[in-house]
Amino acid sequence: MPDHSPLVQSLRTAVAGAPDDVPLRLHLAELLIAGGHHDEAVAEAAVALQHAPGDPQARELMARAMGVPPQAPEMSAQAPEVPPQAPEVPPQAPEGPPSPAGFNWKAAEDQVGDVVPPRFVETPKAAEAPQTADGADVPGDASAWEVEAPHGVRLADVGGMQDVKDRLEAAFLAPLRNPELRKLYGKSLRGGLLLYGPPGCGKTLIARAVAGELGANFLSISINDVLDMWMGNSERNMHEVFETARRQAPCVLFLDELDALGAKRSRTAHSGMRNTVNQLLTELDGIDAGANEGVFVLAATNVPWDVDNALRRPGRLDRTILVLPPDAPAREAILRYHLRDRPVANIDLRKLTKATDGLSGADLAHLCEAAAERALLDSARTGTVRMIGMQDLTEAAATISPSSDPWFASARNVAMFANEGGMYDDLVTYLKKKRKL
Template identity: 60%
Template sequence: MSPDPLLVSLAAALEARPDDLPLRLHLAGLLVERGRGGEAIAHLGQVLARDPGNVEAQTLMQQALAPPAPDPSSAPGGPPSAASGPSSTPGGPPSATTPASAATPVADDDAGDPLAAYERELADIVPPRFVRAGDEPDPVSGDADRVFDVESSTVRLADVGGMAAVKERLEMAFLGPLRNPELRRMYGKSLRGGLMLYGPPGCGKTFLARAVAGEMGARFLSLSIVDVLDMWVGNSERNLHQLFQAARRNAPCVLFLDEIDALGHKRSQTSSSALRTLGNQLLAELDGMEGDNEGVFVLAATNTPWDVDPALRRPGRLDRMVLVLPPDADARRAILEYHLRGRPIAGVDLGRVVAATEDFSGADLAHLCETAAEFAMADSVRRGEVRMIGQPDLDRALKEVRPSTRPWLATARNVAMFANEGGVYDELVAYLRHRRML
């Protein structure tokens, strides 16, 4: 289908003026008229996020969400056309007037396998089972059989809600030296180093690491314990070395070590000699003993920094620790707006929801919006009438969804009180005192 020039022009104008609500409404109305309700819903959701009481947007949303009217000629059991005759029913017996040669032939070797007969019949449309596509390369073996998902991140720090202190620390440690090479050389700042992000689960540590890579224009490589462990002796250490080598080849690269407490657990508490050897290999890779780490920025994330081997926090390795906290009020508002933007909403008091979601992580807020959408959809199915997601749905979701950060904060409180040797967790202590939890 050729593109509609009017819709293309309106979409281009909207890209230049994304906050022009009348223009967005006009485009959504034309999309609804042309039967493109899915595209219209995205535009109408943005209008209602900015102006929940907009009657025209609500009316268009109802029209876009309404199921299309069935075509009588194509409905099951509808009258067949005059040209179809009695033999037009799919799978029905051939008409007496249909010659025997018109029936689909079935090979003798397919008689006992009806699926094979269908495969033969649809061979021009659906490729056979268990056969590689013609353009797929043959499998390789040896050192070249490891495929690393080295990607280019499109996320920027501006896409991360809140976290002003964390962004400032990242700017000082990584982004500033990269943007100012002359100052970097003058001050003798190297393009290597490591930083550990720690905090409650679901607060955006992985998303933040991707944002750092996008802000730097660097490649991004994520590493977890499943990418490394192998049942054969020595293979785990080799896998870890190959992952670091891939990051060095793609420098500048952000190497993200997810769940670093699993990969670099305290060796004094590890009974497995294989895991202790793997921890030693990780230390050697961070030191650059196995290769030059210039341009490789190591970011690690953990929910339990107190389980990480202290040797990993030695200067020159993961020597900086940054606390990633649950989102504050401004960040919660931004996260809620993001997760409600593409959904049909009306009459939602975001300020009231923000005030009721203290201690909620970003993942908790996404789950809250998903739960409210489930309630609205179930009610629409039950009533047979499509309706918007409203404040009652969010209030009901708030009764079911609980913040997942509180158990972590309770554990962190004990660590801050009794295990803050050398002031490692001073940032956590300051936060807990601010919250009057100490």
């Protein structure tokens, strides 16, 4: 990129922070033309026209940047009239909006096509699932559920949380990666994994990362995908979810909010909900031997003590991992991620990481949003666009309380009085470490 004056660089930063500000972008284009950077001016004018189609100043700047000669002045009213001659075959009008004399907007669009991406990308519509005469989805059709193809998210992309990664490797991933050792030691692939902990701490991201590690499809299911007002439909939906995962194997089936899908039947008054839990137990076992081969079941919940005990029986969701608020490396990675596209200056991530101990991933995202809002409002009041600074972030952090505190208040009672069989030993260890027990 050619060298620019400090003013042009400052304007570039301001435009990056306010991409919809057309006058600001046109001012930048004007300075680029004055500095002889016509290609860059063309790109800025093209973006301005995307936001404000037909803007006369943007069109005029585009023409100047592309070297089109200015339009000739119109004939004076006092000039003698010239009798018009019969024209020959009139030229065909160019497509698109009216343009300045001699300016070919189609050619301009072709020239900047590789520089300026389209504002909106049209995605082809997915084929509709076949339906019965009454409009219901045909049972057994895989397109009734949204199965994500293998993607590039891996555990290495999850910042920090090394203890969680180590436990995932030992309990779940290592046997899958080493089939010969698995056969040697008689290690079964049956059973699933239950992730639990306070909300907003990345349980869903970890499940996607596990699917990425396995190179497997990913199918996420919540209570809205299963429950139905008509008797028997919820059980059918649960069966079809597992059938879809089996057809798409290898597939990670992620059951979100398991406490809603698999609530304790002793506390459930509605028989339909109890039948849904029974169906879930049946599907986890597999109707036939090896029916769930290649289906890896992961579940997440904030309240594991409300999950039916039968779901945690060996061979079902028998392995449990506590997902806690992010540690220091994870907080730094999350803050860096949420600030990456914002105009920031002189941010001490190490200091900010120390000041945000105890905040969840969702809290950290809210922190970055609040700091950006402070800088935006200040810029609007003063009329001068400024960067997001360390003070914005520290002041925003001082106003945010950890959203996980209410969860730990409830979990403390469970850890103290309902830790049968050492089910919540990890939670007890953490609470003692943080002196919350």
